[in-house]
Structure formats: C-alpha cells, structure tokens
Amino acid sequence: MNKTTPVEIGIILYSGAQQSAVLGLTDLFNMANRIAINDHRSNVPALRISHWQTQDPDVPPHRTPDSCPEAPPGQLMALILPPSLNTPMSVQEAAHLAHWLRERHAEGIILSSVCAGAFVLAATGLTDNRRMTTHWTHADALQQRFPSVQVDTDRLIIDDGDIITAGGLMSWLDLGLQLVDRLLGSAVMLETARMLLVDPPGREQRYYSVFSPCLTHGDAAVLRVQHWLQASGAKDVALSTLAAQARLEQRTLLRRFQKATGMTTTEYCQRLRVNRARELLQFSTTTIERVAWEVGYSDTGAFRKVFMRIVGLTPSEYRRRFGSATT
Known part of the structure; x- marks a missing residue:
C-alpha cells in the first residue's frame, strides 16, 4: 500500500x-x-x-x-x-x-x-x-x-x-x-x-476475572462435592474424601465431575484455592508463605507455580498490582 x-x-x-x-x-x-x-x-x-x-x-x-x-x-x-x-x-x-x-x-x-x-x-x-x-x-x-x-x-x-x-x-x-x-x-x-x-x-x-463455577448442571452428587469444597476452602482434596462426599465410586466421580463442571477435580480445587489466595494477597499483608499455607499448600513453590499458571502473575506481582492493605 x-x-x-x-x-x-x-x-x-x-x-x-x-x-x-x-x-x-x-x-x-x-x-x-x-x-x-x-x-x-x-x-x-x-x-x-x-x-x-x-x-x-x-x-x-x-x-x-x-x-x-x-x-x-x-x-x-x-x-x-x-x-x-x-x-x-x-x-x-x-x-x-x-x-x-x-x-x-x-x-x-x-x-x-x-x-x-x-x-x-x-x-x-x-x-x-x-x-x-x-x-x-x-x-x-x-x-x-x-x-x-x-x-x-x-x-x-x-x-x-x-x-x-x-x-x-x-x-x-x-x-x-x-x-x-x-x-x-x-x-x-x-x-x-x-x-x-x-x-x-x-x-x-x-x-481480573474470578472463578465462577457452574452450579446449574443438574448432577446432585457433583453439586454436593462443590458445596463441600466451597465451605471447606478445598483444604482436603483427596479423591477418596471427595468420592465419600458424593457417595460415588472414585472413577464414577471423576467422570461425572468433569462432565458437569468442564474440569477435573484437581483443576477445580486449584482454582478455588487460587481464588481465596487472591483475596488474601489483595486485602491482607500476610506473607506469601502464610497465604500458601492458608489455602492448602504446604509447598510454597508449588503454590507459586499454580498461581502463576492460573492468574498469569506471580503472587508477589499480583499483590504489588492489586494489593490494597497497608503495611
């Protein structure tokens, strides 16, 4: 041209x-x-x-x-x-x-x-x-x-x-x-x-987006698990625990959970935990290590890796950009 x-x-x-x-x-x-x-x-x-x-x-x-x-x-x-x-x-x-x-x-x-x-x-x-x-x-x-x-x-x-x-x-x-x-x-x-x-x-x-899980899929067993995870902060994500909440066999739960939510149980729990971590990073001065522990990660390195993959920023970068708590 x-x-x-x-x-x-x-x-x-x-x-x-x-x-x-x-x-x-x-x-x-x-x-x-x-x-x-x-x-x-x-x-x-x-x-x-x-x-x-x-x-x-x-x-x-x-x-x-x-x-x-x-x-x-x-x-x-x-x-x-x-x-x-x-x-x-x-x-x-x-x-x-x-x-x-x-x-x-x-x-x-x-x-x-x-x-x-x-x-x-x-x-x-x-x-x-x-x-x-x-x-x-x-x-x-x-x-x-x-x-x-x-x-x-x-x-x-x-x-x-x-x-x-x-x-x-x-x-x-x-x-x-x-x-x-x-x-x-x-x-x-x-x-x-x-x-x-x-x-x-x-x-x-x-x-900027927040995790907003699908709760209208019609699978009552999966919904029980979702409500329990929300209430418990997804602290216990062992498949045996989730299956017990659903009153389903583990393999059946995995299949029905992914069909209902579009995610594996692992992905779903990670997003719930990261959602809570974002709140702590934004509105508190709690250390990154303590935030990781509060949302269910004993390994801070693993927490940082999951947070980065889902949010696109490290926990420290997220706090610098969006944090509103004063020190």
Missing part, C-alpha cells in the same frame, strides 16, 4: 453499541493520527476514522455523515464491533450484519470485536475452530452458542492476523492500541499510550 494513501478504521454502530467506547476509540485514533503528523513521520500514512450505521436490517451498513469530517475517507483496513451493555445479539439479530462482515473480510479487511461484540463476529462463521476472547462473564454463553469457537477468556486480546478480539468492556483501549501498532507502527502506538496514561497492549484478562 502507498504510504501517502490514508488508511481508515471503521467503528460499527450496531444496536446497543456502547457509545462511550465508540467515542473513546474515535478519540484514541485521532490522537494517534495527530502524533504521527506532528512527529513528521513521512513513512506513516494518515489515519481516518469512520462510523458505520447498521440500525436498519434491510439496509447495508453505511458511513454516517460525521465520518472522516476533516478529510475524504481512506482505504478501509479494519472494522470494529464495540462492546455493548445490552444482552449479546442473537444469531438471528446479527445475521444481516454478519453477512456484510463476511463480504468485507473477503476483501481483506481486518475484523475485530470487544466484549459482547464477539457474538456478532462469531455469527459470521469466520471464527470457527479459531481462538477468540470476550468478557469473561460471557464465556459460557459464547461457547454454548458457538461450540466450534475456541473461547479463551484468560486472554485480554487475541490478535489472529485477520481477526482480533478483545475481552472486557474497557479493553477497547487495548484493541485500539493494537490497531495503531499494526497500521501506524510501534513508535506511534507507544507515544499514544503515554499520552493516554495507559499500559500498552500486553495485559491479560485473567488478572
């Missing part, structure tokens, strides 16, 4: 789109464009931002009159489905927009989503057998509605080249910076992040 040709990022104003994210993304991209221009970066194209209206299902999405007010549109390079505070759109509601997005994707345009926008993007079928993320509270619904999608809500942003998905409501910041990096370069992206006083891309959603 000729560097003198402006590039354009389109933001889709679908029904229920969060207006603060639409305006925030617009401001972010305009700031990145000004930084590139003011620094006289001759090798960086100008950036245009457009808004695309989709309210009428019988009319294809179109640029709104306020799009690119200071200059003609550029070469459309990416489209963004912003987050929504409403219930995610159904497959039927998203059908007309999904068809249009598939056509744009076939033209080489990057498609991206934030939070509940993932449901519209998944309705295109373009994310089948591919990884994508959304807000962690939407993970189960997205997986159930689109079983061929590999939902990974540990990740705040997944850049898969032609498809980029971002997790929580405010991860539009991360997506915006990711697109600036892709289209204007890392130098402009880092300067934009500094001006906005935000971290550059690289955070992970699992730093």
Whole structure:
C-alpha cells in the first residue's frame, strides 16, 4: 500500500453499541493520527476514522455523515464491533450484519470485536475452530452458542492476523492500541499510550476475572462435592474424601465431575484455592508463605507455580498490582 494513501478504521454502530467506547476509540485514533503528523513521520500514512450505521436490517451498513469530517475517507483496513451493555445479539439479530462482515473480510479487511461484540463476529462463521476472547462473564454463553469457537477468556486480546478480539468492556483501549501498532507502527502506538496514561497492549484478562463455577448442571452428587469444597476452602482434596462426599465410586466421580463442571477435580480445587489466595494477597499483608499455607499448600513453590499458571502473575506481582492493605 502507498504510504501517502490514508488508511481508515471503521467503528460499527450496531444496536446497543456502547457509545462511550465508540467515542473513546474515535478519540484514541485521532490522537494517534495527530502524533504521527506532528512527529513528521513521512513513512506513516494518515489515519481516518469512520462510523458505520447498521440500525436498519434491510439496509447495508453505511458511513454516517460525521465520518472522516476533516478529510475524504481512506482505504478501509479494519472494522470494529464495540462492546455493548445490552444482552449479546442473537444469531438471528446479527445475521444481516454478519453477512456484510463476511463480504468485507473477503476483501481483506481486518475484523475485530470487544466484549459482547464477539457474538456478532462469531455469527459470521469466520471464527470457527479459531481462538477468540470476550468478557469473561460471557464465556459460557459464547461457547454454548458457538461450540466450534475456541473461547479463551484468560486472554485480554487475541490478535489472529485477520481477526482480533478483545475481552472486557474497557479493553477497547487495548484493541485500539493494537490497531495503531499494526497500521501506524510501534513508535506511534507507544507515544499514544503515554499520552493516554495507559499500559500498552500486553495485559491479560485473567488478572481480573474470578472463578465462577457452574452450579446449574443438574448432577446432585457433583453439586454436593462443590458445596463441600466451597465451605471447606478445598483444604482436603483427596479423591477418596471427595468420592465419600458424593457417595460415588472414585472413577464414577471423576467422570461425572468433569462432565458437569468442564474440569477435573484437581483443576477445580486449584482454582478455588487460587481464588481465596487472591483475596488474601489483595486485602491482607500476610506473607506469601502464610497465604500458601492458608489455602492448602504446604509447598510454597508449588503454590507459586499454580498461581502463576492460573492468574498469569506471580503472587508477589499480583499483590504489588492489586494489593490494597497497608503495611
């Protein structure tokens, strides 16, 4: 592409789109464009931002009159489905927009989503057998509605080249910076992040999500075990103890537990323990060794390894970032 040709990022104003994210993304991209221009970066194209209206299902999405007010549109390079505070759109509601997005994707345009926008993007079928993320509270619904999608809500942003998905409501910041990096370069992206006083891309959603186990699976025996583990803090995780609580044979429990919860008993207990450890790290000044002991680990090294795998930060890093207790 000729560097003198402006590039354009389109933001889709679908029904229920969060207006603060639409305006925030617009401001972010305009700031990145000004930084590139003011620094006289001759090798960086100008950036245009457009808004695309989709309210009428019988009319294809179109640029709104306020799009690119200071200059003609550029070469459309990416489209963004912003987050929504409403219930995610159904497959039927998203059908007309999904068809249009598939056509744009076939033209080489990057498609991206934030939070509940993932449901519209998944309705295109373009994310089948591919990884994508959304807000962690939407993970189960997205997986159930689109079983061929590999939902990974540990990740705040997944850049898969032609498809980029971002997790929580405010991860539009991360997506915006990711697109600036892709289209204007890392130098402009880092300067934009500094001006906005935000971290550059690289955070992970699992730093913030909490373990919310499925309790509506209908298996009463497994549910007894879950309630007992919750009440006991998962201190005793011996399979024989769990089987006794369930009143099942051990092999039967293992099979039914994984079917009901989607996890092995070991994985489930680790997540319960780490959830409790996060509270202790955030709201107390208890030593890491004592936190490990409190949640059921006699080996602090093993605790650190499990915590790092699940949260993505070491216990010390987690406390430095999120701790609120005073010493």
